[in-house]
Amino acid sequence: MTARHPPLKSPALKSSAAPAFDVARIRADFPILGIEVNGKPLVYLDNAASSQMPQPVIERLARYQRTQHANIHRGVHTLSEIATGEYEAARGKLARFINASEAREVIFTSGTTESINLAMHGYGRKFIGAGDEIILTTLEHHSNIVPWQMLAEEKGATIRVVPISDAGELLIGDYEKLFSERTKFVGLSHVSNALGTVNPVKAMIAYARARGVAVLVDGAQAVPHLAVDVQDLDCDFYAFSGHKLCGPTGIGVLYGKAALLERMQPFKGGGDMILSVSFEKTTYNTIPHKFEAGTPPIAAAIGLGAAVDYLSGIGMEAIAAHEQELLEEATARLRAIAGVRLIGTAANKAAVLSFALQGVHPHDVGTLLNQEGIAVRTGHHCAQPVMRRFKVPATSRASFAFYNTLAEVELLAAGIRKVQKIFS
Amino acid sequence: MADPKSLYQEVILDHNRKPRNFGTLPDASHLAQGHNPLCGDHLSVALKVEEGKIAAIAFEGESCAICKASASMMTAQVKGRTTEESEQMIREFRDMATGKLDTAERPHHLGRLTVFAGVRDLPTRVKCAILPWHTLHAALNAAGSTSTEADQDPMHAPIGDA
Numbered sequence: 073m074t075a076r077h078p079p080l081k082s083p084a085l086k087s088s089a090a091p092a093f094d095v096a097r098i099r100a101d102f103p104i105l106g107i108e109v110n111g112k113p114l115v116y117l118d119n120a121a122s123s124q125m126p127q128p129v130i131e132r133l134a135r136y137q138r139t140q141h142a143n144i145h146r147g148v149h150t151l152s153e154i155a156t157g158e159y160e161a162a163r164g165k166l167a168r169f170i171n172a173s174e175a176r177e178v179i180f181t182s183g184t185t186e187s188i189n190l191a192m193h194g195y196g197r198k199f200i201g202a203g204d205e206i207i208l209t210t211l212e213h214h215s216n217i218v219p220w221q222m223l224a225e226e227k228g229a230t231i232r233v234v235p236i237s238d239a240g241e242l243l244i245g246d247y248e249k250l251f252s253e254r255t256k257f258v259g260l261s262h263v264s265n266a267l268g269t270v271n272p273v274k275a276m277i278a279y280a281r282a283r284g285v286a287v288l289v290d291g292a293q294a295v296p297h298l299a300v301d302v303q304d305l306d307c308d309f310y311a312f313s314g315h316k317l318c319g320p321t322g323i324g325v326l327y328g329k330a331a332l333l334e335r336m337q338p339f340k341g342g343g344d345m346i347l348s349v350s351f352e353k354t355t356y357n358t359i360p361h362k363f364e365a366g367t368p369p370i371a372a373a374i375g376l377g378a379a380v381d382y383l384s385g386i387g388m389e390a391i392a393a394h395e396q397e398l399l400e401e402a403t404a405r406l407r408a409i410a411g412v413r414l415i416g417t418a419a420n421k422a423a424v425l426s427f428a429l430q431g432v433h434p435h436d437v438g439t440l441l442n443q444e445g446i447a448v449r450t451g452h453h454c455a456q457p458v459m460r461r462f463k464v465p466a467t468s469r470a471s472f473a474f475y476n477t478l479a480e481v482e483l484l485a486a487g488i489r490k491v492q493k494i495f496s
Numbered sequence: 497m498a499d500p501k502s503l504y505q506e507v508i509l510d511h512n513r514k515p516r517n518f519g520t521l522p523d524a525s526h527l528a529q530g531h532n533p534l535c536g537d538h539l540s541v542a543l544k545v546e547e548g549k550i551a552a553i554a555f556e557g558e559s560c561a562i563c564k565a566s567a568s569m570m571t572a573q574v575k576g577r578t579t580e581e582s583e584q585m586i587r588e589f590r591d592m593a594t595g596k597l598d599t600a601e602r603p604h605h606l607g608r609l610t611v612f613a614g615v616r617d618l619p620t621r622v623k624c625a626i627l628p629w630h631t632l633h634a635a636l637n638a639a640g641s642t643s644t645e646a647d648q649d650p651m652h653a654p655i656g657d658a
Contacts, residue, residue, distance in 0.1 A: 433560035435535050439621060440504065451535055465536025465558065494504055495512075495561070 112445030120471030132378035162377030187311035187326035194336035202228035240267035262294035266455035267416025268424030299388040319379035323372035423472035511565035530631030567628035
């Protein structure tokens, strides 16, 4: 059998600045990839749920706690100044990573879900009212559905939903037809977590903004896998999570255009988001601090900054190219297995494969693959509308990251065949 | 720790392939629905109770292998038993599946159902094995429907429970 980690070089990229892709060297940065599960080497294919953390990021978190930690923004002592500097430097790194025009357009949150709830409370509750319409898509994760349902119920607004094709692609003609004079907001995922579909968000945003409609993009599954440029996309909001980006849990980002953030009302009230407080009148702080009440996840933000440094060092284009290779190989291997039905076959996909195995419930697929050390996710993936559209209660989902290998694709295929054999 | 793979041994796969008592019961006296919203398992259990005994039983629905096999073996074991004996088996199965009853050490009435003992080492699958039994309990007590996310879920003991 070939080595588990064959060195993999990506095809020559357009610029000589990007280093050649050496997946074996990259894997060596991730201690957890060396563990065994049920006596087998871990094959971690659940990256859409959460990604693993490389040693440089682990070490950055430890170094912060060892040498730099204090509460931020209000202290005049040295440690507080250092911690504040590092926290704000991390904000700058995130801004550059997504090409925001200013660092103050990056709000640190606890994750994508909180980011979306922030937009709902800060923007939605102020600017969306009775009779207004919100457009969402069938592909949305529950976190980009439920907050808008809560808003619609509170305000008496209506939600209209973009349908998808059997391949899992948004029907753009239908999207355009959903617009009316009452349309105020679009919630749109960049990449579908259940199907892997990469949506044509730039064109969809342009269509909405030409009609004066604001757009929030759920980028949780996009930012780890492709280069995101929020100015190029021209979205009003962009939300994503740190733990899907090789960073720690408990941290995420809401990007918002500065002019928009300034007009919004705060989400959480408390310390740091104010300029002055009296019982007669309280004035709010400037952005982004207006949206960062209380002590933030300082260590986690700094860790996320280190994570984007790590990813930038590899290069998002190189990462995307390697993952596309994994996707192509995995798609071909799974298609070759009779009884496997791929769910989500869009022309433009991220390296996510949802599949159904005939005669075997996803739960059983997942449990038996786990016996082989293979971690996939089974269930509705917080995307019940997608499941219903494909008439399945759940799927098994393998989702790849840049540290997965072609050998692991082989192991997944072999594992699926083994499950079939047990149930035959 | 028992080898979790043994849960997929032949008897369970057999009951999954050819579930016993699968179908409807036109003259049922008791009926309940069971549902695991987290994974989509759902089934219904129909009973005909005569003179305190389960004279007939059937189950239907869509579920994973563990759930279907558990339901199939359950119906085979409780058919002909009194409702009290069935309730006792429900308690014992639940305790076995949650690791509270060591069937090798303590007396019980589970017979071949001990093949499911290994599910205690697969916490995420315990609910699959238990759902048919929860549903049977709901049917016997005319509760109508049950969910693995209900208060009686054995995996979520009330706060303060010793």
